[in-house]
Amino acid sequence: MHHLSPAMKACIDDCLACYATCLGTAMNHCLEAGGEHVAPPHFRLMMACAEICRTSAHFMLINTPHHAHTCRECAEICAECADDCARIGGMEDCVRACRACAESCRKMAA
Template sequence: MHHIAPEMKACIDQCLDCYSTCLSTAMGHCLEMGGPHTEKAHFTLMMACAEICRTSAHFMLIGTPHHKHTCAECAEICAECASDCERIGDMDACVDICRRCADSCRKMAA
C-alpha cells in the first residue's frame, strides 16, 4: 500500500463516514419519514452525496492526482446536502458529517 499522508487519511475517513451516514439515513430515516424527506430533489441529493463521498475516498485510496477534482465536487455537494438536511430537519448526524467532510475535502482539493 502506498503511503497516505495523515491529512489525506483523515479525509478518506470523513468521506467514508459521510458515505455510510448519508446512505443509511436516506434508506432508513428518510424512507420511514416520507414527506419532504423523500422529495425527489432532496433524496437525489443525498444519494449524490453518498456516491461522491465514496468516489472521493476511492480516488484518494488508489493514489490518483484526480482526487483533487472529486474532492472539490465532494465539498460542494456535501455543503449542499448539509444545508438541505438542516432545512428539512431531524437529520443532525447527516448535517454534521456532511459539514466535516466538506471542510476536509476543501483542504484536499486545494
C-alpha cells in the first residue's frame, strides 16, 4: 500500500474496523438481544453500513478516484448508523467505530 497517502491508509483502517464492528455486532449482539436490535430498519441500516464501509475500503485499496463517491455515502450511512445504535443502546463499540469512520470518510470525500 506504499502508493496510498497516510490519510487514505487511516481511512481504509477506519472503514475496515467499522465493517468488522457493525457486522460482528449485528450478527452476534443484535441477533441475540432481539427486540429493537433486530427491527428491520435498524438491522438493514447496520448491514448497509457494514457493506458501504467494505466497499469504500475496497475502492481506496484499488486506488480508483470513485472512492470520493463511496466515502461520501459511507460518511452519511455511518453517521446514521451511529445515531441509531446510540438510540437503542448497548452498542458503544459500534457507535465509536461508525463515528470514527464517518469523520475519516468525510475528509476523504472532500
